[in-house]
Amino acid sequence: MQVFINLITRAFFMSTPLILGALGEVLAERTGMMVTAVEGIFLIGAWGGFIGAYLSGSMLAGFLLAMICGLLVAALYGVTTVYMHQHQIVMGTAIAILITGFCTFFYRVIFGIQTVPLKVTPLSVIRIPLLSRIPVIGQVLFSQNIVTYITYLLVPIVFFVIYRTSLGLSMRSCGENPEAADAAGINVTRTRFLAVLVAGCMGGVAGAYYSLCNVGMYTSEIIGGRGWIAFGICFLGNWNPVGALIFGIVFGISDALGTYVKALGNAAIPSELFSALPYILVIVLTVCRKQFNVPAKLGANYVKED
Template identity: 35%
Template sequence: MSTATMPAEKTPVIVPPVKWRAPGIMIAFTLVSLFGFVLFTESEETTTFRTATGGEVTELPNTIVPTVPALWVLTLVMAAVAAYAAFRAVRREPAGWWPPSVFGAAFVLAFLTWAGAGGTIPLTSLLIGGLALSVPLVFGALSGVMCERSGVVNIAIEGQLLAGAFLSAIVASLAGNPYVGVIAAPIAGALVGVLLVFFSVKYWVDQIIVGVVLNVLVLGLTTFFFSTVLSDNPDLNQRFRLPTLPVPILSDIPIIGPVLFNQNILVYLMYAAIIALQFFLFRSRWGLRVRAVGEHPKAADTVGINVIRTRWVTPILGSALAGLGGAFFTLGSGLAFGRDMSAGNGFIALAAMILGRWNPIGAVAAALLFGLSRNLANMLSTMGGAGIPGEFLLMLPYVITIFAVAGLVGRVRPPAAENKPYIK
């Protein structure tokens, strides 16, 4: 007697949903470029881009472009990139890193071309100022990456930046040397980091609450000393500016030379910090242990990693980086310490860290975006705003911050064990 064999049940194939976030944003901005820039610009206008090399005084020949044809070309480039991203999304394939990068560069160029119609865009000055405004954000974002990769949420970046600016100004005034102030700045940030780790790791206090309290504490202390000690003793709060150190040959490269290689020591330390953190975090045993502690501390403990020590040392080192960034407000800018000099940069640095997905390179790119947008707003307000009200120009960096985190990043996964105390 033969028995009928039952057909094997087929495993259902799970088809991932089509991700329309990035293509949708690209299409929306392409329409903005078309209807906001191209169709409302007079056809006979031109845009002049002024560049410099070997410093800010030696200029290259100006680049003059017809505004409307340039806008059409850039808009078509954006449309092509958006179509490619939509095609990859329909096929449920990742588009890679280059479509958003090319699209973003084309949109920024289109905006500058439109904003400078009938006038001149100082391109080199725009880039130099954008980099300068990005330095504290980059140090703060790198600090956040180090801390959160080890499982400690660092909301206190704002306070660490402020503490670094405060102590660097005082020590530089006492020593009469700005380089001594640079040495003091990371010490100030590390001291704030010690308080953060002491309460959050040793006594298991909620890390977000500790960070907020530390921000308020540092703001209160610096405001008190500024209003009393520094006001009564102006010699303790003098103006010092770190000298620029041009790199031979590299500083003479057109456009990027004076932007990247004619800077002070803080900017060069920032370059070194970016490269070192990217390498050690993802290419070294130390980085593997830090990431293991931030993801699964119990598993890390079972293989012999000292979780508590890692959560002490790494956030303190990250806090020192934030303190070093605070020195740029005073010594890097040639200013004396002022009340609340950090002005919310620590929170923008946190947003840059999230936008960069807890990766040093991504966080740096986001910080540069925010710094460039802030300098662009300042430049446009000086030029007359290109018809944009001044209030909207002041809002530009913060609108970009909100839009970038909510619109571009969307849902991201932070290190799994952050803000979770480890109890053996």
């Protein structure tokens, strides 16, 4: 029983960055912007978060730097796609590749070539008084770190913003019919650009989660495609924060299961199979999904007519 509880606790822990990144993607894609630079944003978040925390000795400084790094990469993506009208998928992929080289090069510039990996102490768990003592649920839900708590609180907040506010209506209008939104006085370009920036900030923090909360170190392979998983969760969740939460937990379970099997070291079950499980799930669930509530103008640049 304790093994099962530990596995579910780990699943909620591992789902945090996926949900956070997916929520940012939901906000952006509701305006029509596919932030395909998400893998690069995750990576530079992990890079900036570790450097900030290691050099300053402060986790807060690490997460702030990660947020700034994610914001800058998102700004680059937003300028080239929203204002310069470049192809969203091509630019996002190019930026992600650029960030991979950028992080590797400047990590070596700052720290040199290390024979022993540099490390920071991972973010500590905060046990909520009384609630953390509830059998099973207390350990799973109320014995997590502060980023996990904030991420799960963001789900209803993002849902409320999208579906219950005029801002959310403007965002959805930009993704469904930008011409009509423009005619109604909504600045489509600004709305899309700001949504991309918010997604960049959230993606930066999500990336930092892996270096500051999970392993306490940075490597160039630390993200390992999880940015794309967050991107896929947005699709699978039908561009809905609740859907992002549900599929984030599903992928968190698969991630935790892979980690658990690796720890067992059972030669009869290849650990690589479980490591690949989250990516297999993306393919299988996407193929099996019958209907997607895709924003009508998702991925289509908007050029205002004079």
